[in-house]
Amino acid sequence: MGTAPPDTAEGLTPVEAARSLIPLLAAEAVRTEERRALTETTVTALRRAGLLRLGTPAAYGGQGAGARTAVDVCEELARGCASASWTAGIAYGGALFASQLPDPERETLWRDDPDTVVCGTATPSGTARRTGDGWTLSGRWPWISGIRHAPWTLLGFARPGTGGEPERDMAVVPTSALTVEDTWHMAGMRGTGSHTAVADEVYVPDSRTISFTAMADGVYRRRHPGEPRITFHLSINLPLVATAVGIAAASLEKVLDAAARGRPALSPLHRLVAEAPAHQLNLADAATLTDTARLHLRRAADEIDTHARAGHRPALAERARLRMDAAHAMRCARDAMSLLLDTAGAGSFADGSALQRAWRDIETASRHAALSVQTSKEIYGRALLGAPLPPNPVI
Structure with missing residues (x-):
């Protein structure tokens, strides 16, 4: 039997609603992985909390949320279940894409159900x-x-x-x-x-x-002038980076909690993990990397929102930097996870370990092609040097 979802998220902000679901999502995470799909309990909870309508236009009962809200929501959800967070991020991005359609088509999608994914x-x-x-x-x-x-x-x-x-x-x-x-x-x-x-x-x-070209040229913004302008791929993919940040943040809390409860150090030099300088330095690095990821991600989301509300497309050099922000945040989160496992030890890789699942999740998520550090570095480096870039609406 799954955990019963809360009846409503009325009165809560989307971020508060996401935070309230963390215990439920964590309780469902094992079943979610076994099923290779979100459980009905998880889907119902996300729906009741209004987190499947983050990107649905407000005109159709949705949140019409900006990238910063979606980023913060997905980080919170990932503290309970990375797959639930990723799926909520996908629903957000899918709604942003679909919101570019003409109104008769948007009505077909959302008139009867703003939570339609x-x-x-x-x-x-x-x-x-x-x-x-x-x-x-x-x-x-x-x-x-x-x-x-x-x-x-x-x-x-x-x-x-x-x-x-x-x-x-x-x-x-x-x-x-x-x-x-x-x-x-x-x-x-x-x-x-x-x-x-x-x-x-x-x-x-x-x-x-x-059309990607029409979207890049702002054609759909003119179709829906009161709604934020979409910048592909940043508006769409930033919440997916937040999943990795949430995984790293939750894992940091688990490792720190184990140390605070007196986890013994398997070392001839120190009795407890918390007493060992090597682990102190390791955890400081992991915490700083997680903070770095969050700061880069939130900066990118805030700048995208500013441009979106104004109806602008960021200039090429700024788009290159924002893309680098997202890729760097993803890499920092993954590196933080690696350091945390060094401190948590080989036992973290046991079947059934939440840290093992977190490690597998972040290693998989961070390989998303749109968030490649290598590609983002090349684009950013060319932009910094004024070297030519192909006239591609995706860039």
Whole structure:
């Protein structure tokens, strides 16, 4: 039996609501991992707390939350369950994408349920054939987190561009029109259920497609002038970095608590872990790395929100730095986790250990392609030196 979710989060801010769910999510985390999907108890709790509607436009009963709120929410959720945090972040990003659609399509998605989850992948895959006033999609789209809980799925695809180069688009497709293949058998983040979507001649009208170029050029901001402007990929992916920060922060608390309760040091020099200078220095480094990750992430979220509210797209040099902020935060969180395991010891790798699960989760999450430190460094270095970068709406 799962833990009963709270009845309501009425009167709480989204961050407070997320914090209130930490014990429940932690209690459900083992079952979530075993099922390789969020438990119904977890999904119900997220829904009741309003955390699946963070990115839903306010006009349709959503939070219309900015990146900073989403970042802070996902950090709190990750203290209980990394997969729940990641899925909430995916729902936020999916809603931001879908909010670019025309109002009749947005009404179809959210009129009856502002908690409707939109998941998906921006990576172009499959084939797209022009059919009337739309596209017919076929192919496979792997690693779509939360697809078991999402009535709608975003599928990235490439189409011929006016200048000869392919253009990147996304299609919003009813998940019921797709086959979901059970392919997510991974070391970490198992509860995200990031399976593969298969489309077989699925028609999508133009009204349910989103152009990366149009989004970068602010076309959709003009369609919905009262709503924040989206900066891909930063607006979408910053909450996913917060999952890693939350994992590191929760793990730091666990290791510090064990030391405070008198964990013995397996050393001939010191009786307790708390007395050993090596562990004191190690924990200081881990805490500083976690703080560094949080500071970089929050700076990036605050700057993105400022631009989003003003309807601006950050300049290229700033986008490069903000992308570096996100990748650096992710790497710092992972490095902090490694130091914490040095102090926690080999016992942390035992089956059933919460620290072992945290280690597997952060090692998996930090390899997300959009958050690659190497790619972000190259982009940032080129921007700093004024070297050319391709005219790509993703950059």
